[in-house]
Amino acid sequence: MARRYDSSTTTFSPEGRLHQVEYAIEAINNAGTCVGLKCSDGIILASERKVTSKLLAPVKVSEKTYKIDSHCVLSVAGLSSDASILINQARLRAQRYMFQYQEPIPIEQIVETICNYKQSYTQYGGLRPFGCSFLFAGYDPHFGMQLYQTDPSGNYSGWQATVIGANNSSGKSFLKNEYQKDDGPVPDISEGLKLAVKVLNKTMDSTGNGAEKYELFYMKFNEEEEGDVEHHVLTEEETKKVLEEVEKEGASAGDS
Amino acid sequence: MDSIIGLRYNGGVLLASDTNNARSILVYQHDIDKISQLTPHAMLGLSGPNCDLVNFSEFVEKNLTMYRLKNGDTLSTSGIANYCRSELATALRKGPFQVNTLLAGWDASSKKTVNGTTVDPTSPGVGSLYYIDYMGTMSPVNYGCQGYCSNFVLSVLDREWREGLTKEEALEIISHCEQVLKKRFLVDQGVFGVKKVDKEGVGVVRDTNGVLVA
Numbered sequence: 001m002a003r004r005y006d007s008s009t010t011t012f013s014p015e016g017r018l019h020q021v022e023y024a025i026e027a028i029n030n031a032g033t034c035v036g037l038k039c040s041d042g043i044i045l046a047s048e049r050k051v052t053s054k055l056l057a058p059v060k061v062s063e064k065t066y067k068i069d070s071h072c073v074l075s076v077a078g079l080s081s082d083a084s085i086l087i088n089q090a091r092l093r094a095q096r097y098m099f100q101y102q103e104p105i106p107i108e109q110i111v112e113t114i115c116n117y118k119q120s121y122t123q124y125g126g127l128r129p130f131g132c133s134f135l136f137a138g139y140d141p142h143f144g145m146q147l148y149q150t151d152p153s154g155n156y157s158g159w160q161a162t163v164i165g166a167n168n169s170s171g172k173s174f175l176k177n178e179y180q181k182d183d184g185p186v187p188d189i190s191e192g193l194k195l196a197v198k199v200l201n202k203t204m205d206s207t208g209n210g211a212e213k214y215e216l217f218y219m220k221f222n223e224e225e226e227g228d229v230e231h232h233v234l235t236e237e238e239t240k241k242v243l244e245e246v247e248k249e250g251a252s253a254g255d256s
Numbered sequence: 257m258d259s260i261i262g263l264r265y266n267g268g269v270l271l272a273s274d275t276n277n278a279r280s281i282l283v284y285q286h287d288i289d290k291i292s293q294l295t296p297h298a299m300l301g302l303s304g305p306n307c308d309l310v311n312f313s314e315f316v317e318k319n320l321t322m323y324r325l326k327n328g329d330t331l332s333t334s335g336i337a338n339y340c341r342s343e344l345a346t347a348l349r350k351g352p353f354q355v356n357t358l359l360a361g362w363d364a365s366s367k368k369t370v371n372g373t374t375v376d377p378t379s380p381g382v383g384s385l386y387y388i389d390y391m392g393t394m395s396p397v398n399y400g401c402q403g404y405c406s407n408f409v410l411s412v413l414d415r416e417w418r419e420g421l422t423k424e425e426a427l428e429i430i431s432h433c434e435q436v437l438k439k440r441f442l443v444d445q446g447v448f449g450v451k452k453v454d455k456e457g458v459g460v461v462r463d464t465n466g467v468l469v470a
Contacts (some may be wrong), residue, residue: 101331102338109327142329 119154335360
């Protein structure tokens with residue numbers, strides 16, 4: 001019975017569900033994992049790189065983290081081809097706002113624009129919903145550093161720390177325990193990077209992965225200019241260092 | 257023949273305007289208000305034909321209200337200034353708004369919050385003043401004026417304005433400007449209305465009948 005309503009994105013099933021939209025959300029639960037963390041001095045986005053073949057040319061800087069504007073980035077879980085359409089829209093929105101008001105767009109406005117666009121694909125006929133979720137990270141003077149998650153239905157929500165993609169529920173429950181453990185302080189970036197790697201280690205299928213499987217990004221306050229942020233995607237060497245530290249901690253934790 | 261005068265002082269901005277509604281050789285009214293409130297912390301002084309004054313200020317005000325409802329926060333003063341400028345520049349090639357304006361606004365700080373915490377709530381904040389004309393010229397200024405009065409009062413403002421004026425001193429400068437206009441300008445400018453914008457928001461200092469409001 002439910003099958004009759006499967007093929008159309010815009011028709012409710014008798015149970016009041018939109019199956020295609022739910023399938024799109026489900027598809028992302030199998031995609032590469034992304035972790036987002038707010039830190040005391042910035043914000044972290046960490047994602048899993050799916051290495052499909054040794055022969056594939058490695059990406060130059062990043063394959064999942066995209067700069068939207070000088071104060072905003074996002075990372076992708078799901079179909080990268082669908083995502084690139086939305087990323088174009090987000091960049092366009094950011095620059096149009098800049099053109100009109102000569103100041104950077106508030107983060108929530110970009111998120112809202114993208115989500116409205118995603119929502120339209122769940123309502124108008126003959127179209128397939130976007131098969132991707134995003135983590136948006138950004139800074140604006142109204143609300144400081146912010147982290148948002150979006151999904152194919154067009155819903156979005158703000159978080160302190162969250163996970164999207166494969167095994168996101170186990171990643172989230174790990175974060176629930178480890179982020180601000182015992183009501184402790186919000187981690188700083190160097191602590192946050194280690195935490196993000198630990199989350200990815202939980203969600204990834206295999207253990208003992210090389211640095212090429214991790215894409216670590218942070219955005220932090222620029223010390224020279226107030227209200228300005230700098231972006232950094234960790235190089236392979238830097239990623240290796242973080243991985244080693246995590247490994248060391250894991251080993252010594254076993255001793256005690 | 258309109259006169260709009262504005263100047264920054266410590267923690268706010270004053271705008272003064274004449275209150276004549278005139279066209280050609282006829283004066284229709286002596287008590288109109290040419291300074292309109294756009295948001296709780298921004299006001300726009302306009303000179304030009306009355307229809308364009310009302311039309312443009314309401315257009316901007318309503319769009320800023322829509323911005324606030326849509327996004328939950330008002331635009332900064334510089335955002336408002338750039339928005340006004342872009343609207344004037346766009347309209348320029350298709351039946352322009354015939355308005356020259358001074359925009360005054362107040363912001364808590366250029367950076368309201370850092371990482372979710374409010375920055376120094378005791379700060380008097382920053383008042384800013386923008387000169388924007390109908391062709392889309394925009395410039396942030398410490399003092400400025402629009403209309404024929406600029407021929408007379410810019411020199412007064414240039415001599416008397418300094419950083420860190422008190423509100424009373426700023427008001428004194430405005431009355432000096434009025435005296436010069438009374439003495440040297442052929443066209444009687446009548447009574448000047450004065451408004452301020454500071455931490456408490458936009459308020460009337462002297463109403464359109466020239467009565468000081470406590």
